[in-house]
Amino acid sequence: MTALKPPHWRVLAALSDGLPQHVSQLSRLAGVKPHQLNGFWQQMPPHIRGLLRQHDGMWRLVRPLAVLDETLLQEIGGRHGFQTLLKNECVSSNDEMLALARQNSAAAHQVLCLAHRQSKGRGRQGRSWQHRLGECLMFSFGWTFDQPQHELGALALATALACRRALAALGLETQIKWPNDLVVGGSKLGGILIETVRSGGKTVAVVGIGINFVLPKDVEQAVSVQALQHSAETAAVRTNRPSENSETRSPHFQTALQHSISVSRLLDTLLGELKQAFDSFAAAGFAPMLADYATANRDYGKPVRLLLDGKPLHEGTLAGFTEQGALLLDTADGRKTIVSGEISLRPSDTPPAAPPKRYLLLDAGNSRLKWAWVENGTFRHVSHAPYRDLQQLGEEWHNHGSETVEIVGCAVCGETKKAAVQAQLGKNIVWLSSMSSGLGIRNHYRNPAEHGADRWFNALGSRRFSNRACVVVSCGTAVTTDALTEDNHYLGGTIMPGFHLMKEAMAQKTANLNRPAGKVYPFPTTTSNALASGMMDAVCGALMVMHSRLKTRETDYTAKTQETDGGETSTGSGKKVDVIITGGGAAKVVQALPPEFTAANTIKVVDNLVIYGLLNWVEQG
Secondary structure (H helix, E strand, C coil): CCCCCHHHHHHHHHHCCCCCEHHHHHHHHHHCCCCHHHHHHHCCHHHHHCEEEECCCEEEEECCCCCCCCCHHHHHHHHHCCCEEEEECCCCCHHHHHHHHCCCCCCEEEEEEEEEEEEECCCHCEEEEECCCCEEEEEEEEECCCHHHHHHCCHHHHHHHHHHHHHCCCEEEEEECCCCCEEEEEEEEEEEEEEEECCCCCEEEEEEEEECCCCCCCCCCCCCCHHHHHHHHHHHHCCCCCCCCCCCCCCCCCCCCCCCCCHHHHHHHHHHHHHHHHHHHHHCCCCCHHHHHHEEEECCEEEEEEEEHCCCHEEEEEEEEEECCCCEEECCCCCECCCCCCCCCCCCCCCCCCCEEEEEEEEECCCCEEEEEEEEEEEEEEEECHHHHHHHHHHHHHHHCCCCCEEEEEEEEHHHHHHHCCCCCCCCCCCCCCCCECEEEEEEEHHHHHHCCHHHHHHHHHCCCCCCCCEEEEEEEEEEEECCCCHHHHHHHHHEEHHHHHHHHHHHCCCCCCCCCCCCCHHHCHHHHEEEEEEHHHHHHHHHHHHHHHHHHHHHHHHHHHCCCEEEEECCCCCCCEEEEEEEEEHHHHCCCCCHHHHCCCEEEEECCHHHHHHHHHHHH
């Protein structure tokens, strides 16, 4: 490939959005006189030269290109906290970031390298990434994690989901082919390659992303952003409805491509979704994204054939995905767990042996109803609504419900709210209450009938995320803090007012504290901040006290068991006790815990823990 000089890149960047540019401006960027521009343009690659159209002193390209100038790249990256590097030509943007990560793991965090041309771009399993100049948006960025490499197995899936969300925000409907290909049916839109470097106790993930911006000429079974936008607008015209990006277009030279999705807008939207997804992954892992990923997956619930080195390996029904990013395949020999990165996925001609098992699982809390559509053990869709407006639930049942869907739920709300839920659904709900035992867990609550069903199913759900002793915390209208031993004894726990109830009590029962809560500080110096900090300290304190009690109990119990068995009593710091925390305030509570506590213990934030407990029960109970 012939190297272009900086003036060529400046001119290409100016024309890349497809909008007209005056020759006087272009000649200044090229460093030549206006009458020399045509000769200058002939030095461009052949597939670029043919895109030029000239009219009345104006130049434009008939289609946009994936080319950016450095100033715009810095502006886009800065909006989302990224430092940026622009490489017009390089071997590989991933190689650029890997070199930086090996020098200094901290320096690589949120640094983005965008490449216009790569001589040895690569994808998963060593495949080469084929492209011509301007056809693909290609960039790599570094993200530093505290977790070791083996805990980042699902990061590629989270990345693919973030990219799909960004494309959806632009009006482009895409799917994900496990683990991380962006596809539309059988055509590929983009790919992701993640490579990691361990340094200084940190893991730097170098994330390489390539998305076809315009249709690649030399790649079979490909689709592009521009082609998808054109298809969406064509469909919108046929149905007399506007698409996300469509407006009335003029055939005039000045406005021909005014409303196309530009590469700058595409990158800006991608970085916004990627930052949000990576922040979430660092705090809570992949579990909160599992349901959305399954919904976005092209092959979920369908018969598939798995290939290894081009040869059939397994056939079955794609049953779901794990928190670690693996694929679950139901075969004639039972369920198999397939590790990411070793196989290719193709639709199978073999029909599934039986229709999928479908559930609608309901968590009827005090103030809101949460629900999840589950198929083959995996969340397909999760939503929530206040009891005063359950119309969405009714619409979803109308669209997706059937006699084959089982409705199972647990409730801590009153009978009136349960009746409102029932009124939206086409068949009876099986409401489950707390039990004296279930799924191998013994309930030590003195009277299970008065034990909140949400607390019980939180305990059952926690076993999806920890097999050790654990403190299960739910931050809702009330905050519950419960203890579950390693050998599956539910010991009970505490109930305290939630953040809103604490604030409400202070407002009603004191003369001068009816004011908005502020922010949490170690040493608050305003009354608003003191309120916020006091409420947070109460919840954190309840969590840590229960953790200390359970750890002492587990350590003492183990020592007594060893003495009874005639063995040596273990010494050291005691048994490990995990923390599983759910609810709207969960992430803030984790942030407020002392750093030494979070560093010494495994803490997982899990959305919809009650529903995971219900899922465990319907699958195994």
